[in-house]
Amino acid sequence: VSSNAVLSSTELESINRSIATLETRLSFYFGSDIKSKFRFGSSTRGTILPRSMDRKSDIDYMVVFNNSDYKPNTYLQKIRRFVETYYSLSEIHQSSPTIVLNLNHIRFEIVPAVESWFSGLQIPAPASDFSDWMDTDPNDFNDDLTRCNASNNSKIKPLIRLLKYWNAQNSYPFESFLLEQEVVNMNFWFDRDLRDYFYTAIEKIDAGFFAPQWKVNAVNKAQKIVSNAKNLESQGMSSYAEMEIKKLVP
Numbered sequence: 001v002s003s004n005a006v007l008s009s010t011e012l013e014s015i016n017r018s019i020a021t022l023e024t025r026l027s028f029y030f031g032s033d034i035k036s037k038f039r040f041g042s043s044t045r046g047t048i049l050p051r052s053m054d055r056k057s058d059i060d061y062m063v064v065f066n067n068s069d070y071k072p073n074t075y076l077q078k079i080r081r082f083v084e085t086y087y088s089l090s091e092i093h094q095s096s097p098t099i100v101l102n103l104n105h106i107r108f109e110i111v112p113a114v115e116s117w118f119s120g121l122q123i124p125a126p127a128s129d130f131s132d133w134m135d136t137d138p139n140d141f142n143d144d145l146t147r148c149n150a151s152n153n154s155k156i157k158p159l160i161r162l163l164k165y166w167n168a169q170n171s172y173p174f175e176s177f178l179l180e181q182e183v184v185n186m187n188f189w190f191d192r193d194l195r196d197y198f199y200t201a202i203e204k205i206d207a208g209f210f211a212p213q214w215k216v217n218a219v220n221k222a223q224k225i226v227s228n229a230k231n232l233e234s235q236g237m238s239s240y241a242e243m244e245i246k247k248l249v250p
Contacts, residue, residue: 001165002158002161002194004050005050005162005164005165007048008050011050011051015043015059015105015106018059018105018106018108019039019059019061022061022108025082025086029086030065030082032066033065033067035066036064038061039059039061040060040061040062040138041058041060041109041138042176042177043059044139044142045142045145045146046157047145047161047180049161049164051105053165054164054165054168055168056107056172056176057106058100058107059107059108059109060098060109060111061110061111062111062113062123063079063113064114065078065114068114068115068116068122071131072097072112072125072131072132072133073130075113075114075124076099076130078112079110079112080094080099083099083101083110087101090102090103095109096126097123097125097126098110098111111123112124113136114133119133119135120135120137121136121137123136141177141184144184145157145160145180145184155188155191155194156183156184158194159194159197160179162198162249163201164179164180166248166249171214173207173211173215173218173219174205182206183201186200186201188200198226199229199230202222202226205219205223207219207220222248225247225248226245226248
């Protein structure tokens with residue numbers, strides 16, 4: 001399952017073509033109005049899942065505008081008009097501070113941003129109904145994940161992909177980025193292989209005190225399955241343990 005949770009060369013090539021097309025169209029449409037444009041998020045960290053394993057798998061893309069005189073909603077509408085111009089037959093909607101462009105093979109979440117010397121990059125703030133800005137550093141987590149992965153024998157990225165697959169199979173009890181952050185903050189001192197890491201992560205994952213019951217149920221079910229699998233393994237019944245784990249990662 002872990003091996004299948006990596007983008008195939010065909011899927012990666014298709015995504016890269018779509019990104020190149022998007023970048024060309026952005027440059028043509030906005031010209032000197034944009035300061036920079038770049039990918040960020042799970043696709044730059046190597047933790048993105050194939051679309052077949054996660055229907056919400058997406059490419060996060062930031063467009064930084066030169067002029068910062070307007071409210072965030074103005075820039076969101078600029079992005080929306082651009083998308084509607086070039087992708088009129090695709091599904092388009094606004095989600096949080098992004099404009100979502102849903103293509104057949106991948107989904108883009110395009111977020112507008114502005115930049116100043118004293119505040120750095122800023123994106124629309126959801127808490128203000130996108131009428132104000134909030135500071136962001138879109139790639140700061142990448143370094144944390146890289147260090148954590150290196151210090152754990154390259155087990156963290158495969159682990160995150162497995163957990164994101166489990167998350168997608170259970171109606172997304174966790175927001176994808178927050179799930180990655182939670183894994184990076186875990187300790188895996190006595191774990192050796194990916195199975196150990198997976199067991200530990202499931203045992204430590206926390207639904208949160210105010211989580212809705214369905215989310216608590218999903219976490220409790222996962223932890224019960226891991227407990228059963230470990231008990232079966234300790235009795236030498238590895239084939240039955242495998243059957244249990246397949247309930248988590250089919």
